[in-house]
Amino acid sequence: MSEPAVTSANHLTKRPLVVLDAVDKRFVDFAALDGITLSVAAGEKVVVCGPSGSGKSTLIRCINQLERPDAGMVWFDGVDLVAASSRDLRRLRTDIGMVFQQFNLFPHLTVLDNLTLGPMRVRGLSAREAEELARRYLERVHIPEQADKYPRQLSGGQQQRVAIARSLCMEPKLMLFDEPTSALDPEMIVEVLDVMGELAQTGMTMIVVTHEMGFARRVADRIVFMDAGQIVEDTRPETFFTAPASPRGAEFLDRILNH
């Protein structure tokens, strides 16, 4: 089967890095995703938003196959992930970084060991190379001095930045973020969003589930608005924020901007 072309009007010329085609995901008989078609070009920043339970997490978890779709196709970098063997899948996953709402750092390892585990065990780097890499990325997220601490000794904002650095140490082609600031106190949200903004400027492809509309406005190339397992709108931020095409989108914006 040949690779589908990018469907987004804005990026007809660019190579698609991620393509979802008619993806369904059911939990028992509840449709969490219902015919999702989405394509993201290399270098694009996509913000996914929508009410709770609309399927945002399920959508990005299908992209790195933490959830297996019941129907449809998921392509990453030209490879069909649904059909990939578990060995190929493991290799492809190293190219997809994932940042979770709850950080999911390894609590028994120091910050440095959290960062070097993947590079050493998966990418086959030596201990010295891995440490160099880890320190470089800790610098990038502005906490080089925390290398020898354990996750529980850090603030939430610092932990989330460690988690971002841990993903970056795999030098991925795509970064997925699932509500990276939802578990944080307000004063720490900014430091994490700043790091993500800086990452965006490096040209990284990013798919971010977030309710931080300021971040979306600043960083996103596209806003994907979901409701009830479907993509209701997929437009440029200016369009979405000033003139949402759907009543559901307008209602959502109204609720989130005027709360």
Next chain:
Amino acid sequence: MGATRLALLLSGPLLLSGCSGNLKWYVVSPMTDAGRANLLFLLGGLKYTLLLSFTAIVISVFVGLLVALPGISGNRGLRACNRVYVECVRAVPILVLILWVYYGLPIVMGISVSVFWAGVIALALSDSAFEAEIFRAGIQSIERGQLEAADSLGLGYVDRMRYVVLPQAIKRVLPPLGNQLVYMLKMSSLVSIIGMEELTRRANELVTAEYRPLEVYTVLVLEYLVLILIVSSGVRWMERRMSDEER
């Protein structure tokens, strides 16, 4: 400390009952030569009780872990193997297992098994089913997010277990593993039935020689009591230290 107070509380009535005049404490009195020799004979079993229990617990921890892993796999057949092992081994009384390993296994396998190794195998086998359940619970208590983080880094099954799951799971199961060790020390007394010269066997032999069951078995009770109290307070200490570390 609670443990010593309990020991005093229990040994008080036992020793006081010796004042009634019916008891001949001299058989185990440290004041006489004969009594001292008898006491040393009894205490000599301690070495084998410890050796048996520690060897058996080490083996059963490894076997338990090997049995636990298929129990948490996504494969239904592997999970069934785990259930069959655990249920069958738990269904057989330890004493029966000891007899069967000592008298039956040599015939089945065509090899001779020493008393010591028969005891170790039977104790370890029996305990491994419990260890497997402990490990299974410990591994299953690791949050799903940890597995998902490991998966999204691209770690394979072995690396995920070795670097992410087991280090956290083992820390969580150390207290129940410590309790299994205490349990094992008590169960090792059953190996006396096939002639292992541990604490209980020594006491039996002395009773046969001296005809003073109450005095000798009282000493035996105290031996186990002190041993178990020491080991279990060691386990509590370790537990406390680990929960301090969490902070």
